[in-house]
Amino acid sequence: MSTFKEFNLSNQLNYAIDDLGFVNPTPIQEKSFPVILSGKDMVGIAQTGTGKTFAYMLPILRELKFSKQLTPRVLVLVPTRELVLQVVEEIEKLSTYINVRVLGVYGGTNINTQKQAIAQGIDIIVATPGRLYDLALSRALKLKSMQKLVIDEVDVMLDLGFRFQLMNIFEILPERRQNIMFSATMTDDVEKLINDYFIVPEKISIAVSGTPLDNISQQGYSVPNFYTKVNLLIHLLKDKDEFNKVLVFVSNKKSADRLFEALQEIYDSELCVIHSNKTQNYRIRSIRQFDAGENRILVATDVMARGLDLDEISHVINFDTPSFPENYMHRIGRTGRAEHEGKTILFFTEREKQLKESIEGLMKYEIPTIEFPIEVEISDQLTPEERPKEVEINNPHKKNDLDAPGPAFHEKSEKNSKTNQGGSYRREIAKKYKKPKTRGDKNYNKRNKKK
Numbered sequence: 001m002s003t004f005k006e007f008n009l010s011n012q013l014n015y016a017i018d019d020l021g022f023v024n025p026t027p028i029q030e031k032s033f034p035v036i037l038s039g040k041d042m043v044g045i046a047q048t049g050t051g052k053t054f055a056y057m058l059p060i061l062r063e064l065k066f067s068k069q070l071t072p073r074v075l076v077l078v079p080t081r082e083l084v085l086q087v088v089e090e091i092e093k094l095s096t097y098i099n100v101r102v103l104g105v106y107g108g109t110n111i112n113t114q115k116q117a118i119a120q121g122i123d124i125i126v127a128t129p130g131r132l133y134d135l136a137l138s139r140a141l142k143l144k145s146m147q148k149l150v151i152d153e154v155d156v157m158l159d160l161g162f163r164f165q166l167m168n169i170f171e172i173l174p175e176r177r178q179n180i181m182f183s184a185t186m187t188d189d190v191e192k193l194i195n196d197y198f199i200v201p202e203k204i205s206i207a208v209s210g211t212p213l214d215n216i217s218q219q220g221y222s223v224p225n226f227y228t229k230v231n232l233l234i235h236l237l238k239d240k241d242e243f244n245k246v247l248v249f250v251s252n253k254k255s256a257d258r259l260f261e262a263l264q265e266i267y268d269s270e271l272c273v274i275h276s277n278k279t280q281n282y283r284i285r286s287i288r289q290f291d292a293g294e295n296r297i298l299v300a301t302d303v304m305a306r307g308l309d310l311d312e313i314s315h316v317i318n319f320d321t322p323s324f325p326e327n328y329m330h331r332i333g334r335t336g337r338a339e340h341e342g343k344t345i346l347f348f349t350e351r352e353k354q355l356k357e358s359i360e361g362l363m364k365y366e367i368p369t370i371e372f373p374i375e376v377e378i379s380d381q382l383t384p385e386e387r388p389k390e391v392e393i394n395n396p397h398k399k400n401d402l403d404a405p406g407p408a409f410h411e412k413s414e415k416n417s418k419t420n421q422g423g424s425y426r427r428e429i430a431k432k433y434k435k436p437k438t439r440g441d442k443n444y445n446k447r448n449k450k451k
Contacts, residue, residue: 002030009062012097020093026051028206033059041179041201043194050206052182053090056150060124061091066099070121071145077129077169079157081106082274082287087126087152100124107131108279115140129157129165136172143173150180158189170197184330216336220346220356220367225386226255227379229319229347230262235376236317236345237267237297244314245290248299249331251320253277258383259319260299270296302327310334316344321352325362 003024004017025033028046035042036059046052060074067073078084088104095102101121105114106128114131118141125132125141135141151157157166179198183190194201223229237243250256253275260273272286272295290298291310298310302322313335322328328346336342346367348356360366 007033007058007062009058010098013058013061013094016094016096016098019096026055028052028204029055029058031204031206032056035202035204036060036178036180037063039178041198042181043198043201043203044180044182044206045203046182046184046206052152053087054094056152056180056182057091057094060148060150061094061098061100064100064123067123068121069145070119071142072103072122072125073145074124074148074150075132075143075146075173076124076126076150076152077132077157077166078126078152079128079162081108081128082283083153084126084128085284091124091126102126105131105135107134111135111138129162129169133165133168136169146173146177148178148180149173150182152182154181154183154193155190158193163189166193184326215340216332216342216344218332218344218346218365218367220348220369221372222353222369223347223349223372224378225349225381226258226383227262227381228376229349230259231379232347232373232376233259233317233319234263234266235373240296242314244296245293245312246297246315246317247290247310247313247334248297248317248319249322250299250301251322253301255320256299256301263297263299267297271299272297273299275301302330312340314343316342318344318346321346321348321355321359323355325355325359328359329362 004014004022007025009017028044028050032042032044032055036056044052044055046055056076064074076087078087084104084106088102091100091102101123103114103117103122103124104126105118107130111131111134114135115138118125118135127135132141136143151166179201181190181194181198181201221232223232233248237246248259250259256273256275260271263271272290274283274286278286286295286298287310289295299319316332316335318328318331322331332342332344334342335344346356346359356367
């Protein structure tokens with residue numbers, strides 16, 4: 001097994017790695033280092049939690065010379081604000097003994113403050129695509145000196161709808177640059193992006209997307225409905241020694257809020273939640289408190305938790321079975337990091353059974369199903385999504401859901417059905433004094449009125 005000493009790094013980088021306690025590089029770090037160092041375009045396919053940030057930052061920092069120029073030379077694009085903060089923190093750890101100026105920029109905060117920070121001069125900028133494009137359009141950020149472009153978690157970026165911003169960013173970057181991309185999955189969208197903008201890239205693949213990690217044990221529970229899942233989760237979380245740091249995945253924001261509300265009464269001070277409707281400060285605070293061990297349970301959606309480097313998670317609980325099998329792999333990759341043992345539990349209903357089978361097909365591994373605990377109450381309460389839909393048989397006048405009017409639709413009242421014919425005063429006057437039949441006979445109307 002190789003060590004970081006074989007990378008021929010500067011003393012300053014070696015000091016930083018020693019401080020962090022790292023000795024052996026991960027497979028993605030070992031394979032990426034010579035490729036990035038050579039200046040070639042590179043595409044890395046690796047699971048989350050395999051050390052991708054260090055994989056691209058070590059060779060970049062090794063080659064980055066001291067400079068007083070104001071415009072940045074390295075651009076790192078990530079999909080979420082939380083990842084911006086995390087990547088900036090990782091770069092700062094590596095550059096403890098190096099004079100490198102790093103700045104993170106993202107939406108939802110004052111753009112003028114970020115413009116002022118850019119004007120001071122930076123070497124590496126870490127950004128979300130939307131805010132970076134805004135800064136470039138306003139001419140506050142000049143990209144003419146950009147030598148290296150890194151796109152991390154590119155599959156998530158495309159899922160979140162950043163394709164348009166990415167295309168525009170590619171257009172305004174210098175043509176002579178090194179492109180480095182990391183993704184957990186190789187999708188058609190990712191392949192197209194590579195073909196359009198990369199020049200003969202070298203592909204490095206570590207652990208195929210469907211390969212379950214050896215140090216993660218998996219098990220599942222067949223559960224009838226949402227609120228029975230809540231009862232089962234409460235039952236499991238009672239064991240604080242076993243379930244000491246738990247990441248609970250749900251499929252959407254609505255489920256996250258519903259679960260948080262159900263757990264809050266019992267686990268109030270131990271519980272936190274993150275999804276895209278929460279404010280930026282709330283999300284950052286929740287992640288930090290969970291990572292520091294102040295909160296024992298974190299409820300999260302897939303997009304928010306993707307790529308986050310959270311330490312020593314004892315259990316990942318899949319409260320909802322993910323619709324895409326690859327997302328299951330990303331979820332369970334949150335535990336069992338840095339060669340620690342991890343445990344994952346999957347809750348699945350009858351409706352979700354097919355999704356479970358798709359996951360097992362991808363992994364080529366059957367998730368063992370555990371017997372449902374007798375002491376856990378089976379709930380009769382159903383969520384609106386679980387309630388059976390009322391079907392009227394042979395009703396030709398029944399509208400389909402697609403044709404049904406929206407909640408704001410209503411028939412016009414009699415008052416509102418009248419058409420606007422102009423002011424009532426003018427209309428009444430016109431009726432009273434009709435137009436004379438003979439031209440110039442001003443007294444015609446008066447004579448007719450007397451009759």
